Amino acid sequence: MSTPTEVIVATQSEARPGAAVATTFPILVMLSFCHLLNDMIQSLLPAIYPLLKSEFALDFGQIGLITLTFQITASLLQPMVGMFTDRHPKPWSLAFGMGSTLIGLLLLSRAPSFPVLLMAAALIGTGSAVFHPESSRIARLASGGRHGLAQSIFQVGGNIGSASGPLLAAFIIMPRGQASIAWFALAAMIAILVLGRIGRWYQLQIPNLARPAMRAAGRAAYTRRQVTIAIGVLGVLIFSKYFYLASLSSYYTFYLMHRFSLGAQSAQVHLFIFLAAVAAGTLIGGPVGDRIGRRYVIWASILGVLPFTLMLPHANLLWTTVLTVVIGLVLASAFAAILVFAQELVPGRTGMISGLFFGFAFGMGGIGAAVLGQLADHIGIEAVYRICAWLPAIGLLAWFLPRKQDSNQIKVP
Template sequence: MQTATEVGHSAPTPKEVTGFRVLGAISVAHFLNDMIQSLILSIYPLLKGNFHLSFAQIGLITLTYQMTASILQPVVGMYTDKHPKPYSLALGMGFTLVGLLLLSVASHYGIVLFAAALVGTGSSIFHPESSRVARMASGGRHGLAQSIFQVGGNAGSAMGPLLAAWIIIPHGQTSIAWFSVAALLAIVILWQIGNWYKRRRSEMSTKAGKSGHSHAVLPRRQVMFSIGILLLLIFSKYFYMASLSSYFTFYLISKFHLSIQDAQFQLFMFLFAVAVGTVLGGPIGDKVGRKWVIWASILGVAPFTLMLPYANLFWTGVLSVVIGIILASAFSAILVFAQELVPGKVGTISGLFFGFAFGMGGIGAAALGKLADMTDIYFVYQVCSFLPLLGLAAAFLPRLEKYPHQTS
């Protein structure tokens, strides 16, 4: 059995125009979505003090949020591939809104976990369909479109720690409810995107079959093997990312005796670097090939992760920024590479990879929290520093342009 792989649309045809207004809108919605979600990670020191939590219990919050997102996302993606739901984006943000409000009034640990699960559910609905919207608006520039979409989320994640330091930490847990305004704004934007999505689907249905598409033909076994490699690289990336997003503030406070606000600023700098790396990865992949971006991003970050546990405060800040830029450049390239391996299954592939990424982040947070309780937070960073060496597996990814093409 053979699988057709789309590589013939790396650049727009004369009739294809990149919809930057739509990409901008979905990126803003992604910014608001991930900003809200990052508040959970950003207020861990507050929750730890309020509910007297261990590191393992902190990790369980992340695991609950990430697992609801990761398990549901492939299911949502497969369903919407067959039954597209333009207005499901706004519905997903509604789950996030309810979870946010519940978190602001949570009186015990169980309610915190339930609120985290609701936010994860909202994320599981949002990401597959929003990734589809980005591809529909790409005009053939798929890497660029995914980067624009992704950078909104990464910028939102970067803002979370700052907003937590400026608003939530000084005013307490109930101030989380103030961010419901952002969720309501996102619902309005996503409803408008749903209207465009509905019209665009109608246009695409009318034009279907009028022009052929160039495909590269790969054996099914090689497609599945390549998907496995990409998932291994996602494991490496997001396990390492979990060590920074969930525990970097604790590491800085413990090792360098920083205040919570100063540690949150350092986390913001790392997450801002992640946003910058995301912008660079997609368009570079469009020009030089996604395999080379994947290779350089995952394996190329290894020297810096290996140095981080032994650096002083200044160099810890510098290395975290370098790591963020390099490591983040991979995801857009990985996602588009996978979408090209399995054409016509944008929702399924997006759901699988977003879901797996979230799942690895959640499992990583829980596992690393347990490891920190058993040893110490310094040992966690020593162990995680070796994870990017798994980037060597990128050598086994195919160069899609080498394969014969057919027209469908």
């Protein structure tokens, strides 16, 4: 039971379910822009793996370990950050988290050894752990009740950043070497300034926020058993989605270079095309979920991508490009719907749920990268893609998600 001094931040629409609250688009756009800068910086790490592999004589297992260090740092800290800030809002935490990313970026540009690379990855992961749950909370606060739309606007910035990182790495870092990574410190500095502005807005909202009245309604609409099963199913779907995405985001360039004899820059361009498709899919998924129901979006996006993943390992270069675009569009539409579905299962715990799901997604990506890297060393990268093609079949579990959300038995203004 909550103590009298406990501060739980909820959205204004949660605090007053019948109130009409306008969507604060300037804040959402600034959050999306900072998400772009944050994830652009983060995506530089896997994008420069070919450079690091050559520079430090790394094998696939060590490359997977770098990703694991980054992802596990982020995944372990995110739920704890979310739980803490549910009770103790920290408007300036976003700027401080980006400061950790800035230090990690500068360290990465000067790292003389593999252990220092791991340290830099951990610092960047720490910045991500602070950024994602708090930004997701503020996006919900600024949504005016249009939660799927707000999450999509927020997340598409991250996807655009993830897509642009490999392209920038291909044409800036790869030709100039490791030291040129430091040029991207300017992006982190700009993000710190914008996040300071967002923090001031957030600070002004805190005194006006009430304890979420929606929590009682949420418990009445969903039984404890339904919530437990639904969270478990959503977690397994996150595993399916991000384990598969790890095979593309971390090893797609190596796959193209090995199977089709592409050069590193050309392979990076193909990775950019895939990640751009992911960004477009993210923007589509949230608003569609607001209109037709998030359960349907989750079902279609995970299971619906299965025919395309099964064809991918057998396609030529042209069809590989086409199939990865379709896979990116369809698969990426799931996350906004999954996150908002989970937030509405447990009202009033936006930070904890956001941290849990962002953290779990990062963790699955990291574990996937490490496992698939070891597997690629033993059976080859093409065999890895044939195995991973079956992961979206796990989307069948979406059948067990409760249907109350789609029948509007929970009213979200």
